[in-house]
Amino acid sequence: MAEQLLEVKDLQVNFKVYEGLLRVLKGVFLNVGAKEKVGIIGESGCGKTTTMKAIMRILAANAIVAGGTIAYRGSDVLQLGMQDLMRLRRTSMSMIFQDPTAALNPVFKVGEQLEDIVRYSEFTSDAPTKQEVRAKAVELLKSAALPEPERILDSYPFQLSGGMRQRVCIAMSLASAKDLLIADEPGTSLDVTIEDQIMRELKQIVEERGLSVILISHSIGAVKGFVTKLYVMYAGTMVEEAPTGELFSNPVHPYTQNLLKAVPKLTGGGVPEGIAGRIPSYITIADGCRFASRCRSAKERCRTDGPPAFDIGNGHRVACFHYGDI
């Protein structure tokens, strides 16, 4: 098997707040190979974005990484010094955020923002000329499927539509993403037809450049056509990992099954049932499997011990005691 680009093992992240300690991430694992497209699905507050921020080390000041490793190309990101970390961010990995309007500074022209990034990532050692930087910026916009790149460079973000803003963000991330691109709900704030367009364009760009991608979404359908491997997160834990087709045809974790059932179908069939119960609070969260309180087949064991990921073949792993025992 090709060497893993990114290997997250047993990640544990807590947040210190007035009410106590928010024990958000527990035992999170993630593997992304070179040129591999991986998706993470889960509902709001399940820790998908927190995991990504941990990988890029942009967590909030009250975050405590209490355990685990994040191996990027062999070296542990969590142990890197500031210099190495900045080089990593400028030349190797990048992130696209959910709301392109918030990701762009409204008082600067798009060109100024993009050229700044180009200067830091493309020309790390030599001092480039203005024309070189601008040419590079134009090239990036073109590769993000933006027409009239010159005009866009001279526009302010508010003059562009939502879809164009998101493409600009994609272009910006392409400047620094040579190996890994993290896309956090890139289509959520866009209309369905525009989201469809952008995702197709992104897929093409990613494949052309041979990038690895981590795509996060709470829209399960949007993820399906894009990634080859899927992770399912619940309440700060990874509950299932499988190749895309396998996950949809054979979901095994009770949460995954319920989640897939809860999506309304275009073919009809009535409104699905939700999942009984509530997402637990991260302050009072119990030990053991975090889904146990809402699981219809929970055993005694489930409430006391946190299940590790059991391998059930076909590249399919599930963190559930019904599929293994230690």
Place this chain on the structure above:
Amino acid sequence: MSRRGPDYGKSWHKFSKNYLSQVGLGVVALVAFVAIFAPYIAPYPSHAGFFVDYPEAHESPNWVHIFGTDQFGRDVLSRIMFGFRYSLMMAVVVLSLVVPLGVVLGLVAGYYRGGKVEMIIMRGADIFLAVPPLVLALSICSVLTPSVFNAMMAVSLMWWPWYTRLVYSISSSLRNEPFVQAAEIAGASPFHIIFREILPNCLGPILTKVTLDAGWVILIGASLSFVGLGAQPPIPDLGTMVSDGANFLPEQWWVSLFPALTIVLIILGFNLLGDGVRDLFAAETV
């Protein structure tokens, strides 16, 4: 409907994120305490009024008179303590007049945005704001007989538009929020919407401004007294004391310096307290 009591522990935690806010609270509490109990704790309470003791005049600070005495032999420390009363009274009276008036006008202008009501209120506020504050206060005071009361009226007259503006900006932006529309659709009266839906959302900025303003009102009041348009002798107003003592600088420096320092202290205290109040209402980030 009953409301669960506010979490005082959490509020204190938010307030005291910066320990200086606690310092501010302490200073303001001290000033208030001294002002209220001045007759009981001042070493020479009778010096606060008309009093003359020439042999004791111009004594530099010593153990009998901690801040020294002025040209009439009056104990500076005692007069400062009584001076706090006038300063705080200025703040309390002015703000009690200005805040309700300014806030209500701002709420109404924001609610009836786009109509005649808004125009009248906001352009009225603009007119008062166009005149430099001290100039306005000075002109009023010089036309009327200078007195503490008139100084307070003059300051009030120029202070209310700031609250109207502050509240108007919040009120007019909240006016079109879905929760206000929902209240209208439910059938709520404009009174309910203005005072029960919109006003609670303005309290944070209002309270922060009130706290910070207290210091500034006191300063303006002292400035008026300094030029002779506020409290008249023998009232121990801090500003008057500074101006009186200025005649004796630099030899008898204590007569001016100590009142001036306490003015600085009071304003600093309110500023620090205001920072804390602002932190109290700041939005939380997880």
Place this chain on the structure above:
Amino acid sequence: MMSGEEILTVKGLKKHFKTTRGIVKAVDDVSFCVMKNETFGLVGESGSGKSTVGHVIMGIYGPTAGSITFMGKDISMGVGKRPKELKKQLQIVFQDPASSLNPRRTIGQILELPFRVHHLAPDGNYAEKVFEMMDLIELPREFVVRYAGEQGGGEKQAVAIGRALATGPRFIVLDEPTSALDVSIQAKIINMLMRFQKDFDLSYLFITHNLSLMRNVAQRVGIMYLGKIVELAGTPEFFSNPLHPYTKMLLSAVPVITPEEEALKPEKITSTGEIAGALNVPPGCSFHPRCPFVMDICRDIVPIMIEYKNGHHVACHLYPSAGKNM
């Protein structure tokens, strides 16, 4: 039209906004009706005007032209001028639960308001009414003193629904009621809404851009583009036999997860170009710049709505008259 009584009729509705940059024709000649106890779905992307239709019905804006009739009576006046009786009958649930609930009011205060305004507690015991409502929307009674803003999206939206139900309305406008919610919570809320529709004899105008959801909640669907309804049909017919190119485009872009749904989708129509803003609506058929089947007539003449099949209406030059198989 279907058999059954009409509870709401909209005829030739127009709502134009004057802005500094020109006239925005948010709603431009929209006509439809909602039957008693029916859920009528209004679908469209941003700029389609679907939310504005809901707002005009509720009286948040007055119409520029056209009429709205509710239970036979004209209601085209602003909410301030509506009689109290009418206000009780028509209610709305807004899209974003965070901004539709006052962050400085408790759940109890929010729910109490409609009861108080309309004097709906004969013995003055509003607390009891509020508690009954909490039970109905499945919130624990202790939540009554909590601030709505501190709850999760699902709880917030439940409160918004409770507020709408308090006055015992006959008709509720649901403006994207679950767009901000996760899939499992969406299922719960939709089930609640369907239950209430049966129990309380309600009629719904369900506005959303989520076609998979629409398939399972609405009996009839209208699709809007730039202020006009371009197709209107019963739900099964709408999804299995879409006529208008825009409908087909939207349906082909829906992200789905099962192969059956994939098979139902029309052939992929890739949208070219951006959605035109409502400021410069293209002449003729407003969809023509993006339409893959554009003809010369489309650029000049606005297509009129015709009944192509029984109950299936469409406004497109591809269908100039009723179909052969009526």
